[in-house]
Every structure is written in structure tokens, then in C-alpha cells.
Amino acid sequence: MPPANPYVRALGPDDVPEFLRLVARDPVVNVFADYRARTTKLDRRWLGGEVVGRFVDNTLVAAVHIGANLVPIQVGPEDIEDLADAALSGRRTVSTIVGPEQSVDALWAVIGPRWGRVREHRPRQPHMEFGGTPLVEPDPLVRRTEPGEIDLVYPACVAMYTEEVGLSPEWGGGGDLYKTRVRQLIAKGWQFSRVEDGRVVFKAEVACASPYAAQVQGVYVVPDRRGEGLATRGMAAVAELVRAEIAPAVSLYVNEHNTGARIAYERTGFVETARFTTIMF
Numbered sequence: 550m551p552p553a554n555p556y557v558r559a560l561g562p563d564d565v566p567e568f569l570r571l572v573a574r575d576p577v578v579n580v581f582a583d584y585r586a587r588t589t590k591l592d593r594r595w596l597g598g599e600v601v602g603r604f605v606d607n608t609l610v611a612a613v614h615i616g617a618n619l620v621p622i623q624v625g626p627e628d629i630e631d632l633a634d635a636a637l638s639g640r641r642t643v644s645t646i647v648g649p650e651q652s653v654d655a656l657w658a659v660i661g662p663r664w665g666r667v668r669e670h671r672p673r674q675p676h677m678e679f680g681g682t683p684l685v686e687p688d689p690l691v692r693r694t695e696p697g698e699i700d701l702v703y704p705a706c707v708a709m710y711t712e713e714v715g716l717s718p719e720w721g722g723g724g725d726l727y728k729t730r731v732r733q734l735i736a737k738g739w740q741f742s743r744v745e746d747g748r749v750v751f752k753a754e755v756a757c758a759s760p761y762a763a764q765v766q767g768v769y770v771v772p773d774r775r776g777e778g779l780a781t782r783g784m785a786a787v788a789e790l791v792r793a794e795i796a797p798a799v800s801l802y803v804n805e806h807n808t809g810a811r812i813a814y815e816r817t818g819f820v821e822t823a824r825f826t827t828i829m830f
Contacts, residue, residue: 557631560600560612562590567609568600571623576761577678577800578649578823582614582622584757598642601635603628613656615639621652633659640664646828650674653826664830669715671804671827675811677819679792679799683785684818685778691751691786694740699732702742705749706731709769714829739795741787743779750774751783755795763796768810780813788817 560568568586572579582600589595598616602609611628613636614620624632637660646653650672661667694702710718710727718727734740739755748771756766765787770779788799802825803810 554607555603555605555631557601557603557635559593560591560602560609562592564602564609565591568602568612571602571609571612573761574623576759577798578676579622580759580762580764580800581618581620581757582612583759583761585614587759598639601632603631616642617644619643619646619656621648621656624648624652624656626655629655629659632656636660637663644830646826648825649676650824650826653828657826657828667828667830669827669829671829673805674802674825674827675805675821676800676802676823676825677814678822679788680818680820681792682818683789684816685781685785687786687789688743688751688779688782689786690743690745691741691783691790692743693738693790694735694742694752696732696735698742698744699728699735701744701747702735702740702749702752703728703731705742705752705769705771706767708771709752709767712769713767741783741790743783751779753784753787755791758796761796762798762800763791765791765799765801768801775809778813780810781816784814784817784819788819 565586568591569583572583576583585596591600593599596616600612600614602612604610611624611632612622613624613632614622615636619636619639633656636656646657707718734754742749742752750771752769753765754767755763757764768780768784791799803814
């Protein structure tokens with residue numbers, strides 16, 4: 550048998566069908582990459598970066614999305630060396646590395662010494678998928694946020710982001726851009742909230758979706774209402790709404806140390822299926 554002939558190159562619109570076959574090997578874990586491919590057609594003008602693939606004997610076997618997020622896709626130990634150079638070249642655009650822990654950790658072992666100090670390193674984040682049937686009664690007051698409610702929900706979005714990331718999304722003049730992002734999610738029907746007395750007490754969003762899965766993020770309960778089960782019943786409602794109208798599978802990932810959130814998701818019916826690592830700059 551002749552030796553394998555690996556090579557690496559940037560992908561483009563002509564590669565979309567083969568790339569979608571690659572992400573379909575693990576469609577829930579790879580939902581971000583699937584979503585990006587379908588919405589940008591792997592065109593650099595819309596990606597804000599590029600997707601680089603590793604081929605062996607003319608077959609795409611692994612890839613890495615390089616934009617604001619650097620995300621490995623089906624990257625195994627044999628792919629690291631060839632894809633590390635591509636990752637290094639994308640340093641100027643990347644603010645976050647995120648994905649399956651083995652792939653991210655292996656890439657970081659190579660590129661980390663060249664990239665330098667990180668702002669935060671979050672290993673062993675449980676990646677969880679909804680089991681299909683809520684284990685609690687879904688909250689009947691959780692619904693899609695209406696377009697006219699952007700000013701109502703926006704403070705909760707800012708508070709969640711600041712608490713999660715440790716930096717306000719409005720820092721450095723980013724408020725308009727972040728508010729536009731929230732407005733887009735609402736327009737898509739991807740933002741859910743519970744409103745009481747003119748205040749959002751629970752909210753969550755779909756970050757990305759494909760024909761196979763949707764990934765939820767931005768789950769938030771106002772501090773003075775925590776411990777009441779709002780997150781548990783709220784996420785049960787969100788999961789049911791998403792499965793009925795957006796995608797058949799629902800996933801999320803959560804910090805390992807966030808015990809309260811993990812318990813809430815487990816009580817809802819989410820089960821751990823993988824581990825992620827997130828590195829922020």
C-alpha cells in the first residue's frame with residue numbers, strides 16, 4: 550500500500566459538501582462548525598477568517614475554524630502538527646479557542662508557547678445534551694422574546710456576559726455591536742425569556758443551529774431569584790421549544806466549577822456526553 554499523502558489548505562465554497570460530511574461524524578459537538586459552513590458557504594468574506602482542512606489521500610479528515618473563535622473539528626493526534634501552523638497564522642483574529650478538550654489541549658500544547666499569556670483557561674467543561682424528555686415541568690411563562698422587547702432583555706444579556714466572561718460586552722465601545730447581536734437572535738426566534746413585572750428574571754439563547762442540533766448559551770437568572778428553580782424549569786421549556794421548532798437535539802457546555810448550573814441542567818434532563826476546553830485572550 551502506498552504511503553498516505555497528507556496536505557493542508559484553506560477550504561472554500563466548493564468544499565462545503567465534503568466539510569459537512571466531516572462535521573456529520575459528530576453533528577451535535579460540531580454544531581458551531583456546521584452552522585458556520587451553512588451560513589457562510591466557507592467564503593472568507595463572510596467567515597471573518599478561514600477554515601483550514603487537513604487532507605489525506607485527497608480526503609478531508611480534520612479541520613480548524615479560524616476567526617474570532619478557533620475551533621478544531623474532528624482533530625486527532627495525527628492532525629495536530631499539520632494544523633498547528635494554520636492556527637498560529639490566525640492568531641491576529643482569535644479571541645477564544647474552544648472545542649473538545651483533547652483537540653484543544655493538544656493544539657494548545659503546540660501553539661501556546663508562541664501565543665503567550667491567556668486571560669482565562671477553562672478546562673474540563675461538561676458538554677451536555679438534552680435527553681429528550683424533561684425531568685421537570687417546563688416553565689409555562691418562558692417564551693420567545695418579542696422584537697419590541699430588546700430594551701427589556703438587553704440589561705440581562707449584558708449582566709450575563711459580564712458575569713460569565715469577566716468583562717462587559719460594552720467595554721471599549723462594543724455596546725452597539727453587542728446589542729445588534731442580541732437583536733439578531735431575537736429576530737431569528739432564538740432568544741427566550743421569562744418576564745415578571747417588567748423585568749427579565751430568566752433568559753437563554755440559541756447560539757447556533759444546524760439540521761441536526763442547536764447549541765444553547767447565555768443562560769441567566771437574576772441574582773435575587775436564584776435557588777428557586779427558574780433555571781431548571783426554564784431550560785426544560787427552552788429545550789422543548791428548540792426541539793419542536795429549531796433542531797432535534799439540544800446541547801450546551803458549562804464550566805466545570807459551576808456546580809449550580811450543572812445541577813440545574815441535570816435536573817432538567819441534560820446528560821454529559823463530552824468535555825470541552827475554552828481558552829480566552
